[in-house]
Amino acid sequence: MTDPSTVPSIKFYNGYSMPMFGLGTYLGNEEELEQAIKDAIDAGYRHIDTAFFYGNEKAAGRGIRAKIEDGTIKREDIFVTTKLWNNFHKEERVVPACRKSVENLGLDYVDLYLMHWPFAYQDGDDLTPTDETGKLILADIDYLETWRGMEECQRLGLTKSIGISNFNSEQITRLLSVAKIKPVNNQIEVNLNLPQKRLIEFCKKHDITVTGFSPLARPGNRSGVKIDLGNEKVLGLAKKYNKTPQQIALRFVFQCGAAVIPKSVTKSRIVQNIQIFDFELTAEEMSDLDSKATGERVSPMKQTEGAKYYPFSIPF
Numbered sequence: 001m002t003d004p005s006t007v008p009s010i011k012f013y014n015g016y017s018m019p020m021f022g023l024g025t026y027l028g029n030e031e032e033l034e035q036a037i038k039d040a041i042d043a044g045y046r047h048i049d050t051a052f053f054y055g056n057e058k059a060a061g062r063g064i065r066a067k068i069e070d071g072t073i074k075r076e077d078i079f080v081t082t083k084l085w086n087n088f089h090k091e092e093r094v095v096p097a098c099r100k101s102v103e104n105l106g107l108d109y110v111d112l113y114l115m116h117w118p119f120a121y122q123d124g125d126d127l128t129p130t131d132e133t134g135k136l137i138l139a140d141i142d143y144l145e146t147w148r149g150m151e152e153c154q155r156l157g158l159t160k161s162i163g164i165s166n167f168n169s170e171q172i173t174r175l176l177s178v179a180k181i182k183p184v185n186n187q188i189e190v191n192l193n194l195p196q197k198r199l200i201e202f203c204k205k206h207d208i209t210v211t212g213f214s215p216l217a218r219p220g221n222r223s224g225v226k227i228d229l230g231n232e233k234v235l236g237l238a239k240k241y242n243k244t245p246q247q248i249a250l251r252f253v254f255q256c257g258a259a260v261i262p263k264s265v266t267k268s269r270i271v272q273n274i275q276i277f278d279f280e281l282t283a284e285e286m287s288d289l290d291s292k293a294t295g296e297r298v299s300p301m302k303q304t305e306g307a308k309y310y311p312f313s314i315p316f
Helices: 030-042 057-069 091-105 143-155 169-176 197-205 232-241 245-255 267-273 283-291
Strands: 009-011 017-019 047-049 079-084 110-115 159-165 185-189 209-213
Touching (some): 017 079, 057 079, 091 110, 110 185, 159 169, 169 197, 197 209, 232 245, 245 283
Parallel strands (some): 159 185, 185 209
């Protein structure tokens, strides 16, 4: 059990705060996930990250509500993030999509609502619409239009804060030039392969916090990308600090300046993952780890490479 008060938080420009460590839930099946969330809250987690696309908001909500009902936490103690999927980018579709997510979770509001990707898919209920050749059907909807809907979600109190995910520096600059409510957070892939120093620095300069997904590169991911946790450097640091290689990798992401949201449904791993706040990697150790970055992405979304707002065609 980690004392939640020992887990650092980061303050948004609007005054709300987000714990810098949370539970990721992508690819978590319903039954496992509900229990994992209960285990995580018992272990000191106060930040849960889900998304409409994951199909597990209801299970996530059940886990959270069970711990509110048994008195472990109050609603205001837990930070809940969910995300708008690519089919609902038309301005008039955003608020109903957010309402649906809040309803799925069984909560009165979420703490952070993110636009999952800057590009859009064909409008409709098929979350991955494809043509007869199996190619994804994209839609030419400007994320600036989508953002107006996101702003309305905040005005209506469906979410305390709004943000973005997988946006590059040029897309953020363009968004900031017209946004009436600025994004508080950009959720991006951050791990030993992809430290994202330039993008994190860019976001910081614009008062946008960063959350790092896939900090352990999602074992078994379909792109086959792995983080080499068995290399000499990581193993040496694990020995020095009496930590696991995974804990070294998670601490690295945190020290890069990102909130860390590893996914696990295994209780022992959930408990272990959060135990990264009792040691600190030196600047030299961070630099050594940084020098081994491959730049490979677990989530390159190659099937959308031709999309107008594909975010990975520029360095950051």
